[in-house]
Amino acid sequence: MARINENYTRLPGSYLFSDIAKRVSAFTAAHPDRSIIRLGIGDVTRPLAPSVISALHQAVAEQADAATFRGYGPELGYDFLRQKIADVHYGRLGVKIDTDEIFVSDGAKSDTGNIGDIFAADSTVAVCDPVYPVYVDTNAMAGKAGHYQSSGHWDRILYLPCTQENGFIPEIPSPHVPAPELIYLCFPNNPTGSTINAIDLQDWVDYARRNGSVIFYDAAYESYITEDLPHSIYEIEGARECAIEFCSFSKTAGFTGIRLGFTVVPKELRIDGIALNSLWARRQSTKFNGASYLTQRAGEAVYSEQGQKEIRETIAYYQDNARVIREGLLAMGWSVFGGKNAPYIWLKTPQNLSSWEFFDLLLNKAGVVGTPGSGFGPAGEGYFRLTAFGSAENTAAAIERIRTLF
Ligand SMILES: *Cc1c(COP(=O)(O)O)cnc(C)c1O
Secondary structure, three states, X not given: OOOOOHHHHHOOOOOHHHHHHHHHHHHHHHOOOOOOEEOOOOOOOOOOOHHHHHHHHHHHHHHOOOOOOOOOOOOOOOHHHHHHHHHHHHHHHOOOOOHHHEEEXXXXXXXXXXXXXXXXXXXXXXXXXXXXXXXXXXXXXXXXOOOEOOOOXXXXXXXXXXXXXXOOOXXXXXXXOOOOOEEXXXXXOOOOOOOXXXXXXXXXXXXXXXXXXXXXXXXXXXXXXXXXXXOOHHHOOOHHHOEEEEEEOHHHHOOOOOOOEEEEOOOXXXXXXXXXXXXXXXXXXXXXXXXXXXXXXXXXXXXXXXXXXXXXXXXXXXXXXXHHHHHHHHHOOOOEEEOOOOOEEEEEOHHHOOHHHHHHHHHHHHOEEOEEHHHHXXXXXXXXXXXXXXXXXXXXXXXXXXXXXX
């Protein structure tokens, strides 16, 4: 008789976004005349850049002609795109990455979820709290997380609390705690919008090298950085020996629907003499047949001079929304974090409301929808996330409604 992967039965239901949807539809059913502004979404809303659209059209035309038709591509990505990533994305940071260290994929969610495949099944894992839920749930599915506790934590995961006290930057574990083998870091951060500077990131790289740990660095929001902060972990000395980096075109160029990302596994990254680069190449070429030709041509267009100019305009649009939210709430005297180098604003709920109490109040009294911080982990309780991905008009209107309410 077939047996299921028991780890799946241990997963708590992913109630966050369905709970939100339920409460919003109950509200709209009761108040069909009231307008709702959604600042909870983690998805972009602006259309793709014109350069990307024309590259897509051209690639479609090529597929229509036997002389230029392309079938299966290289599983790890076309050279035309890997070269652009090396030259433009890493070149302008002064970071040297070889094309065979770049693995093109359908996005950072799959890669951050799949990377655990090449490590021991009982590897120990550390994540931030609050956290992007993908890191935790994929480890739970693989049996690395242990059992789910009523506290909202898994008993085999080491949680690194990110709080107002530590500026939402995880602290290096004490030397008395066994060092986790795999460490997930994401900066600029989802959900807190916090960033890490080169000195603090150097501490993490040094810690990982000292202990033989591997850092998984999710840089999905690097294009939102406005201050002098590392865009890539490879700007940090020693990172090539201990870190894998994940990047995505989703928030950078609006590819959430198109699907494209890439992961870097440097050749120096070895465990017991075995190169993780070869293992990931083996894993990807066995289980993945590559991102589509169309999307890779679209990705190439992002790196053209015109493409860069166009995506920067859209990023600036979202950054301006983030500024409107941040400044609007700060002017009310609220404790507000993020929003400067990230499309996320993380706020301390006023009047010590719980995350869900604040959610209900905002929905019922202002018709504004956000995301309860507790949905990202126990340390998110008492916090709330607003996103900058809405329209400028709605963003300004939402802040005005919040101001009127409080
Ligand atoms: C949106 C997001 C990504 C991007 O995922 P894709 O699969 O590339 O769309 C990755 N990491 C975090 C933390 C995100 O919020």
